Amino acid sequence: xxxxxxxxxxKDLWATHNCWWDFVLWQxxxxxMFDDDWSGYGFFDACNLALPYPKAVNAxxxxxxxxxxxxSLQWHGTIDYRHAAEAWATDTHDEIYYMPxxxxxxxxxxxxxxxxxxxxxxxxxxxxxxGASTNNPATRAGDYVHEGWHHWQHKxxxxxxxxxxxxxxxxxxxxxxxxxxxHTVGQFDFGEMWKYTSDGRFFHSPNQAQVEFxxxxxxxxxxxxxxxxRILAKAxxxxxxxxRFRNSVGYRCGDPRPW
Numbered sequence: 153x154x155x156x157x158x159x160x161x162x163k164d165l166w167a168t169h170n171c172w173w174d175f176v177l178w179q180x181x182x183x184x185m186f187d188d189d190w191s192g193y194g195f196f197d198a199c200n201l202a203l204p205y206p207k208a209v210n211a212x213x214x215x216x217x218x219x220x221x222x223x224s225l226q227w228h229g230t231i232d233y234r235h236a237a238e239a240w241a242t243d244t245h246d247e248i249y250y251m252p253x254x255x256x257x258x259x260x261x262x263x264x265x266x267x268x269x270x271x272x273x274x275x276x277x278x279x280x281x282x283g284a285s286t287n288n289p290a291t292r293a294g295d296y297v298h299e300g301w302h303h304w305q306h307k308x309x310x311x312x313x314x315x316x317x318x319x320x321x322x323x324x325x326x327x328x329x330x331x332x333x334x335h336t337v338g339q340f341d342f343g344e345m346w347k348y349t350s351d352g353r354f355f356h357s358p359n360q361a362q363v364e365f366x367x368x369x370x371x372x373x374x375x376x377x378x379x380x381x382r383i384l385a386k387a388x389x390x391x392x393x394x395x396r397f398r399n400s401v402g403y404r405c406g407d408p409r410p411w
Contacts, residue, residue: 153254154193157282158201164378165289166210171199179212184239184249193252193280204252204280211292212237214369214381218293221342222372225409227364229342236300236345236361237293244346245303248272252280259286260295262302264312271306273299290369290385298362304346305358314358320398330357332397337409359396363389367405 158166169175176198179185185208187195194203201207215237219230235244253261253274261274278286279295305312315322315329322329333355340347340354348355356364369377370386386405393401403410 154204154252154277154280155282156202157287158207159282159288161288161290161378161380161384162201162207162210164380165214166201168376168378169213171206175213175216176209179209182238182240183208183212184247185251186249189251204275204277207280207287207289208250208275208292211289211296214289214293214377215296218369218373218377220372220374223342225337226368226372227337227409228340228345228368231343232340232345233297233365236304237296242346245300245307246271248303250275253277256281259291260299262299262312264303264306271303273303288381288384290366290381291388293369294362294366294385294388297365298358301356301358301361308348315398317398321400322398323395328396329398330359330396332360332399332401333357334410336411338411359392363392370405
């Protein structure tokens with residue numbers, strides 16, 4: 153099982169909604185987190201932040217309400233990130249579901265093209281273990297977007313795996329590298345992040361989708377989002393920008409955004 157316990161950033165974000173019950177009842181349907189999968193992970197104790205399922209709810213709250221939707225500056229709108237993260241079918245991906253996993257070899261893992269079974273995303277214990285640096289709502293929310301983009305790849309006929317590294321500017325090992333497809337802030341209208349062209353002018357890799365979400369949270373979130381969450385979002389985004397992309401990416405969260 154995962155090691156129970158809440159991080160400070162989880163506590164800080166949780167305090168802004170205090171287990172808002174209407175949201176909890178909406179979340180398990182929107183993310184298709186079923187009681188038979190999550191019953192041993194806090195599904196029936198959904199206000200106990202020490203447990204994995206409430207932490208998953210906390211991250212969903214960040215995706216749903218965290219952004220200011222600054223049209224002039226955000227990479228993408230809340231609607232784009234929600235369509236990546238939530239489980240129901242949209243232009244971004246077909247219907248999926250989420251389940252927990254005790255595997256600690258990954259943070260989360262999209263499973264696509266399953267024979268006679270629904271596609272799904274597994275959330276590993278590293279997203280929930282007390283003491284793990286990745287036990288925080290920003291990382292979990294970013295992984296919702298990242299894995300959702302693997303499901304985007306599957307829906308739109310692209311390979312769903314990462315490149316093996318180290319390669320180019322990517323310092324990661326097996327299955328750790330992506331391309332970064334540069335675009336300006338205004339290139340995608342809100343609601344159109346899912347669109348793509350084969351020449352890469354309109355395109356995202358999973359790590360890029362995650363980084364853009366994290367940078368938006370770090371810099372353009374609503375005022376209630378705690379500073380502890382923003383700091384972690386910025387740190388993870390910049391770590392990924394420096395280590396996860398085969399091509400060198402000059403941009404870092406905190407830099408002026410390209411138009």
